[in-house]
Structure formats: C-alpha cells, structure tokens
Amino acid sequence: MAAAFPYTHYACPCSDLTSNPPASLSKRTSTSQAANIDTTEDRTFNPHDRRANYALYPLDHLLFCDECDSIRCPKCWTEEIINWYCPTCLFEVPSSAVKSDGNRCSRNCYSCPECTAPLSVTAVPQQASDYLKPTETAIEAYMLQCGYCDWSTRDIDMIFNKPTKITEQLVKLRKARTSASSGKDSPEKAAKHDSISHDTAFASLTTFYKGQLSESGDPQNPFSNTPYSSPANLARIMNIYGGLSATALKKSREKPQPMREARDQSEGFSAYGFEETDHEEAITSKLRALSWEDTTTAEQRLSTPPNNDSRFADQLWPVATQLRTRKGKRCKTCRQFVSRPDSKVTHIRYKIRLLAMNNVPRLFMRPLHSPNPAPPNPAFRLREDDPMQAELQAHVAQQYVLTIRNPIFETIKVTLATPGTTPGKVASRITILCPSFPVGPAGDVWDEALSSSTASNSVSNDGSRKAAMASLTGKAPEDADRQPEAGKIWDRTRNSTSVIVEIVPGSLRPPPSIVPKTEDELAAEELDEDDDVLEVPVYVRAEWETVIDADSFAPGEKDSKHHGRHGEKVSKELAYWCVLGVGRIAA
Amino acid sequence: MTSKPVASKRPPAPIVPAVKTPSQVHPSAIIADKAQITGAHTVEIGESAVIHPYAKIRSERGKVVIGKSSIVYERAVVGVADGGEQDITIGEGVNIETGAVIEAKSIGDGSTVEVNASIGRAAVVGRYCRVAALEKVEAGEELEDFTVVYSDGQRRVDKTMRDHPEIREAKQVGQEKSIELMRKMVPNAAAKWM
Numbered sequence: 001m002a003a004a005f006p007y008t009h010y011a012c013p014c015s016d017l018t019s020n021p022p023a024s025l026s027k028r029t030s031t032s033q034a035a036n037i038d039t040t041e042d043r044t045f046n047p048h049d050r051r052a053n054y055a056l057y058p059l060d061h062l063l064f065c066d067e068c069d070s071i072r073c074p075k076c077w078t079e080e081i082i083n084w085y086c087p088t089c090l091f092e093v094p095s096s097a098v099k100s101d102g103n104r105c106s107r108n109c110y111s112c113p114e115c116t117a118p119l120s121v122t123a124v125p126q127q128a129s130d131y132l133k134p135t136e137t138a139i140e141a142y143m144l145q146c147g148y149c150d151w152s153t154r155d156i157d158m159i160f161n162k163p164t165k166i167t168e169q170l171v172k173l174r175k176a177r178t179s180a181s182s183g184k185d186s187p188e189k190a191a192k193h194d195s196i197s198h199d200t201a202f203a204s205l206t207t208f209y210k211g212q213l214s215e216s217g218d219p220q221n222p223f224s225n226t227p228y229s230s231p232a233n234l235a236r237i238m239n240i241y242g243g244l245s246a247t248a249l250k251k252s253r254e255k256p257q258p259m260r261e262a263r264d265q266s267e268g269f270s271a272y273g274f275e276e277t278d279h280e281e282a283i284t285s286k287l288r289a290l291s292w293e294d295t296t297t298a299e300q301r302l303s304t305p306p307n308n309d310s311r312f313a314d315q316l317w318p319v320a321t322q323l324r325t326r327k328g329k330r331c332k333t334c335r336q337f338v339s340r341p342d343s344k345v346t347h348i349r350y351k352i353r354l355l356a357m358n359n360v361p362r363l364f365m366r367p368l369h370s371p372n373p374a375p376p377n378p379a380f381r382l383r384e385d386d387p388m389q390a391e392l393q394a395h396v397a398q399q400y401v402l403t404i405r406n407p408i409f410e411t412i413k414v415t416l417a418t419p420g421t422t423p424g425k426v427a428s429r430i431t432i433l434c435p436s437f438p439v440g441p442a443g444d445v446w447d448e449a450l451s452s453s454t455a456s457n458s459v460s461n462d463g464s465r466k467a468a469m470a471s472l473t474g475k476a477p478e479d480a481d482r483q484p485e486a487g488k489i490w491d492r493t494r495n496s497t498s499v500i501v502e503i504v505p506g507s508l509r510p511p512p513s514i515v516p517k518t519e520d521e522l523a524a525e526e527l528d529e530d531d532d533v534l535e536v537p538v539y540v541r542a543e544w545e546t547v548i549d550a551d552s553f554a555p556g557e558k559d560s561k562h563h564g565r566h567g568e569k570v571s572k573e574l575a576y577w578c579v580l581g582v583g584r585i586a587a
Numbered sequence: 588m589t590s591k592p593v594a595s596k597r598p599p600a601p602i603v604p605a606v607k608t609p610s611q612v613h614p615s616a617i618i619a620d621k622a623q624i625t626g627a628h629t630v631e632i633g634e635s636a637v638i639h640p641y642a643k644i645r646s647e648r649g650k651v652v653i654g655k656s657s658i659v660y661e662r663a664v665v666g667v668a669d670g671g672e673q674d675i676t677i678g679e680g681v682n683i684e685t686g687a688v689i690e691a692k693s694i695g696d697g698s699t700v701e702v703n704a705s706i707g708r709a710a711v712v713g714r715y716c717r718v719a720a721l722e723k724v725e726a727g728e729e730l731e732d733f734t735v736v737y738s739d740g741q742r743r744v745d746k747t748m749r750d751h752p753e754i755r756e757a758k759q760v761g762q763e764k765s766i767e768l769m770r771k772m773v774p775n776a777a778a779k780w781m
Contacts, residue, residue: 150735
C-alpha cells in the first residue's frame with residue numbers, strides 16, 4: 001500500500017495471481033472472487049487478495065527484459081556480484097583476495113569502535129621535554145584517531161611505527177597481546193582455562209571440520225558440472241589412470257564414519273562450566289568497579305572478530321571496514337543482464353540498464369474535477385495530494401482522468417480492460433469510457449519543439465474566432481465545460497493519451513437483507529484493514545509494430561519468431577495487470 | 588509590465604541602540620566589521636581572540652568574557668536571550684563554531700562547540716570538552732572535563748586528551764596557527780569597539 005493516493009502499482013507476470021498456474025496447482029482454492037469476469041482466459045487480478053501485495057510493485061522497482069519482452073520484478077532476476085570494493089578507499093579487491101582474506105578491507109581503512117566513524121592515521125605529538133634535545137631524531141609514532149568522537153588507539157595503548165601497513169601492525173600487536181595474556185597463566189591453569197582465543201579456536205575448528213569432510217565421504221556437490229560426477233564415469237577414469245593407493249582403497253572399503261561435531265578444546269570447542277575460575281572472577285570484580293558506559297554493547301562485540309570477547313570498552317579493537325559489492329541483475333529465464341553497472345568502482349554509470357519505465361506504458365490517475373476550490377496562489381498549497389486524500393463517498397459517481405504515457409518510439413495501440421465491479425468485499429462500479437485508443441511515440445525534445453505548431457489537438461484549427469483566441473492565449477476554449485463522452489479520448493499530447501474513467505464507490509456495509517444471514521456470512525462481510533481502499537485492477541495490453549534491423553540478430557542466427565526479412569515490420573505485444581489506487585471510501 | 592523604479596515602501600531599518608556596549612577589547616584581538624556586539628553589560632575580548640563576521644555577542648543579560656585565543660565563528664550566538672541575569676565566561680583556546688548557540692555559564696579552556704550545537708542556560712562545560720555538531724547540552728547541565736558529547740546525546744570521556752598532555756599542547760599549537768591565518772584573512776575592525 002503506497003503512502004499517498006493516487007498510486008499505480010504494476011503486477012509482474014511471474015505470480016500466480018496474474019498468470020495461469022499449472023493444472024495440478026489450480027485445484028488449490030485461490031481467491032473466492034476469482035470469477036472469470038474479463039474476456040481473456042486469465043483470472044481477474046484481485047488487489048485485495050492477501051498475496052496481491054507480493055506481486056505488485058511501483059514502476060520504478062521493475063526492470064524489463066527485452067529478450068523475453070516482459071516485465072521483471074525483484075523475484076524474477078538473479079543478482080550476480082561483479083566486483084568487491086572498499087567504500088572508504090575505493091580500492092577494488094579481486095575476488096580471490098576476498099575468498100582468502102575475508103570481506104574486510106586490508107588496507108588501513110578502520111572505523112572507530114565507539115562511534116563507527118572512520119579512523120584517520122595521525123602523528124602522535126612529541127613530549128614537550130623532547131624539544132630540549134634537538135639533536136635526536138624525532139621518534140615516529142602514529143595512532144588511529146576518530147574524527148568524530150576523539151577515540152584513538154592510545155586509549156588501548158597502541159601506537160604504530162609507520163603510517164602505512166596498519167593491518168600488518170595491528171595483526172602483530174594483537175598476536176603479541178593474546179600470547180602475552182595466555183602466557184601469563186601457568187601450564188596447569190591453562191589446561192583448565194575455559195575459553196581459548198578466537199583465532200586459535202577458529203583455526204582448530206576449520207582443520208577439524210575439513211578433516212571430517214574428507215573422512216566421512218560426503219556426497220558430491222550435485223550442482224557442480226564436472227564431467228566426473230557420475231560414479232560410473234569416475235570409476236572409468238580412475239581405471240584408466242591407475243587405481244587408488246592402498247590406504248585410500250582400504251578407506252573406501254570401510255564403512256564411512258558419519259560426520260561428528262567437535263568435542264574438546266584441541267578441536268576448537270570450548271564449554272563453559274559452572275565453577276568460577278579466577279579468570280571470571282577478575283572480570284566480575286572489574287564489572288562491579290566500572291560503570292555502564294565502560295562495558296561494550298552487543299553491537300560493538302559483533303562488529304569485528306577481535307571484539308567478540310571484549311567486555312570492556314578499553315579492550316575494543318578498531319573495526320576494519322567491510323567491503324561492498326557491485327551487483328548486476330540477470331533475467332532468470334534468459335540469463336541476459338537487465339542491469340549491469342560499470343565494473344570500474346568510481347564510475348556510477350550503467351553499461352546496461354533496462355528499466356520498465358522506458359519500455360512499459362505508464363498509467364496515471366487524477367480526479368477530473370478537483371473537489372477543493374483551487375487556492376488563488378499555488379504556492380500556498382500545503383500538500384499536493386489534498387484532492388485525493390479526501391475520502392470518497394459511497395454511491396457518488398466520480399470521474400477520473402486516466403493518462404497513459406508511452407515511453408517507446410513507436411505508436412502503440414492500448415486496450416484497457418477492467419471488471420465492471422471491483423473484486424473484494426466492497427464492490428465499486430468502474431467504467432472506462434474509451435477502452436481502446438492509440439498513444440503517440442515518445443521522441444526527442446527537438447521533435448516536440450519543431451512540431452509545436454501542430455502538437456496540441458485540443459485547440460482546434462478551424463480558423464474561427466475561438467481558435468484564434470485560443471492560439472493567442474495558449475489555452476483551449478471552455479475547458480471546464482467539457483463533458484466526458486463515451487468512446488471519446490479526453491486529451492492527447494505527443495506521447496500520452498488521457499481517457500475518462502467513471503467510478504462509483506460501493507458502500508462499505510452491504511444493504512440490509514430480508515433473509516437473516518448465517519454467522520459465516522456475517523463474518524465474511526466483516527471488513528479487514530484496508531478493505532475500504534478503492535483499488536481498480538486494470539489489464540493493459542499494448543500493441544505496436546517495430547522494424548527489425550540487422551543489429552538485433554546475432555550474426556548467423558535465424559530467428560524463427562520473426563517471419564519477415566530484415567527491415568520488415570513485425571508486431572509486438574505487451575500485456576500486464578496494474579492496480580490503480582484511487583482513495584479510501586468513507587464509512 | 589513596465590514601471591519606473593519607485594522608492595521601496597519597506598519600514599525603516601531598526602533603530603540602533605543608543606547605548607554603545609561597554610567593551611574591553613585587547614589590542615591584538617581580531618573582530619570583523621560585520622560582527623554584532625550588543626547589550627548593556629560589559630564585553631571583554633581577550634588577547635588574540637577572533638570574532639568572525641555575523642557572530643553575535645549579546646550582553647543584554649550579563650557580562651560576556653571571551654578568553655585568550657578563542658574563536659567565535661560566523662552566526663554563532665554568545666549570550667542569553669531572555670530570562671534572568673547571567674554572565675557568560677568563555678575560556679582560553681575555545682572554538683565556538685558556526686551557528687552554535689551558547690547560553691552557558693562557562694566554557695572551559697580548550698573546548699570545542701561544533702557547528703549548530705547549543706548549550707543551554709547556566710550549563711557548565713569543562714575543559715577540553717567537545718560538543719559535536721547539532722548536539723544539545725541541556726540547561727543547567729554540567730560537563731566534566733574531557734567529556735565528548737556526540738551522536739544524539741551520548742557522552743564519553745576523552746581519555747586520549749586526558750591522559751596525554753602533549754595532545755592538549757598540540758591542540759593549542761593548532762589553535763595558534765589558525766589564529767595567525769585568520770589574522771591575515773579577516774579584516775580587523777576592532778577599533779570600532781575599543
């Protein structure tokens with residue numbers, strides 16, 4: 001449900017509600033109001049269906065695949081990572097480095113653990129006493145400092161020797177610290193030590209599970225497309241190239257062990273017991289002494305692996321920035337890119353960008369007569385959408401102007417279809433006065449400027465006095481008195497056409513009936529939230545003719561779809577459901 | 588529509604207060620011409636202090652003292668607008684950045700109040716504090732030395748500043764350098780108020 005009326009949502013043909021499901025699924029009961037009202041064999045789209053919102057999107061969320069000639073919604077495209085980059089230093093990281101080193105920047109880009117602002121490498125100022133010894137060279141010392149909250153690595157007593165290769169220095173310092181803290185414990189204590197450091201635990205767990213995978217003979221990856229995946233193939237190839245070694249043969253004859261989990265600290269698993277160790281006592285006594293601000297929040301602990309075990313703010317490590325990805329979107333059916341950004345990180349243009357807005361006729365709805373008197377100065381109007389926010393009165397006919405705008409460069413013939421009454425609990429009557437009409441092509445701005453003398457059809461050219469006045473003042477005569485007529489187009493501009501739609505909102509409460517209703521019927525008539533919104537489902541079909549030019553074929557390809565030779569016209573068609581949100585019906 | 592230029596019918600400019608603000612301005616202070624210093628109470632501006640254009644110093648409700656090497660940037664307002672009498676003392680090396688509103692009782696040495704922040708009435712800000720942009724310090728609040736106010740009201744203690752005096756000195760050195768630069772860039776009209 002969009003925020004402001006009027007809105008138009010477009011339905012992607014991928015959902016059950018817009019296209020025929022396979023025969024086996026159609027036995028499942030879908031919406032009860034799905035009577036075959038309209039002329040096509042498809043069901044009417046019920047915008048009040050509980051699953052309707054999953055199929056409806058505003059037009060700027062949709063892409064268009066020109067191979068398949070259809071709309072693609074976010075469920076119909078797959079995302080593919082094009083490259084990884086660091087948002088701070090804009091350095092593109094190759095995917096091999098991402099697989100080995102992880103998804104964080106390894107190049108001096110760190111964020112403050114307290115306020116997440118970027119840290120900058122600053123020189124540590126020298127002690128004043130050093131000024132008395134000018135002969136000594138200045139000791140180079142650097143720290144990372146936050147520009148926003150003034151946190152610096154000196155808060156954790158960390159100073160760097162050089163301004164570059166911060167990552168290396170951090171790793172060294174971290175190793176030094178963790179080994180120092182664990183070396184302090186005597187050997188017996190270390191054995192009872194409940195927790196092991198994060199890095200050793202991670203390393204032991206990875207080796208353990210890798211060993212388990214190879215031992216247990218896990219099934220091959222079914223999605224891999226190696227030529228050796230079938231066991232017969234594998235056996236044949238192995239026979240050709242010699243057999244397995246003796247140990248491997250033995251292993252394959254033995255029953256493979258099922259995979260088990262890690263059990264003790266050598267494998268990376270550490271359990272927490274009930275007895276208090278000195279290690280924990282130190283923590284609890286420190287917790288009693290310090291205040292709330294000195295402890296870390298869960299967010300801070302999760303921000304980076306070195307912080308996973310830190311409980312106090314003075315143990316927080318700088319957070320390496322996470323890498324971001326550039327993603328391309330591919331159509332699921334034909335695997336063509338529908339959106340492909342430039343692979344260079346600093347370029348924000350797209351190599352391919354097929355938007356639905358540029359390929360699909362666009363519908364707008366507005367009331368014909370604005371209910372509030374227009375204020376004298378448009379600058380004083382507080383909200384643009386005031387006319388539509390007023391609630392609609394039941395049983396009062398309203399007229400709306402429905403404008404279709406054509407984005408493509410050919411004239412399209414548009415046919416609109418809508419059920420006579422809206423599906424759902426509240427039945428409003430809809431009538432489109434002119435359901436079938438052409439819409440002109442979109443052209444360049446120059447085309448419009450050059451042909452401005454013959455553009456507007458609303459001003460008649462019949463040489464009468466009215467027409468002369470109209471051309472002088474630029475307005476059509478007597479706009480306000482025009483009556484909408486059935487079968488006539490309301491307005492036409494170069495690339496858009498408007499028609500009138502008459503809507504009679506239904507009442508929210510059904511008329512009282514003579515026969516007393518059963519409980520089920522009464523329950524069915526209860527209105528849920530948003531059932532009072534008047535939404536009109538419209539089936540739009542656009543037909544046009546294009547000229548096939550040589551470029552659209554791959555060389556040597558014979559396209560059986562198009563019967564004609566190059567240069568001949570072929571007719572194309574695009575059809576989709578869309579839902580026009582008109583307003584809420586007053587109770 | 589053509590028309591002859593006509594004298595505008597706007598009301599006359601607001602009347603300049605008859606009383607000139609009593610001020611003690613140090614000869615090395617830099618006060619821009621468009622700075623506004625108004626009010627009946629004394630205004631003291633210390634050595635090498637810089638008052639940028641359109642900064643407003645209001646001493647209507649009380650004395651205003653601006654310490655040595657402090658900088659008051661454009662459109663900052665130092666002074667209580669209404670209510671009872673209250674003096675304001677700004678310490679040495681303090682930066683009051685653009686658009687900040689200061690109604691505090693005192694701001695300690697070396698503090699920085701960043702862009703569009705506001706400090707309420709009778710608040711006391713300690714030394715070497717930092718109030719980040721758009722933050723608010725409520726009326727009557729007292730900030731300890733080395734407090735950082737950031738991120739929508741969070742507070743923390745700036746240990747780097749607290750534990751390392753050389754960093755405080757570095758800040759002072761930086762402040763002196765900025766003032767030297769401003770001496771060249773801001774045309775000095777301090778004579779107007781001396």
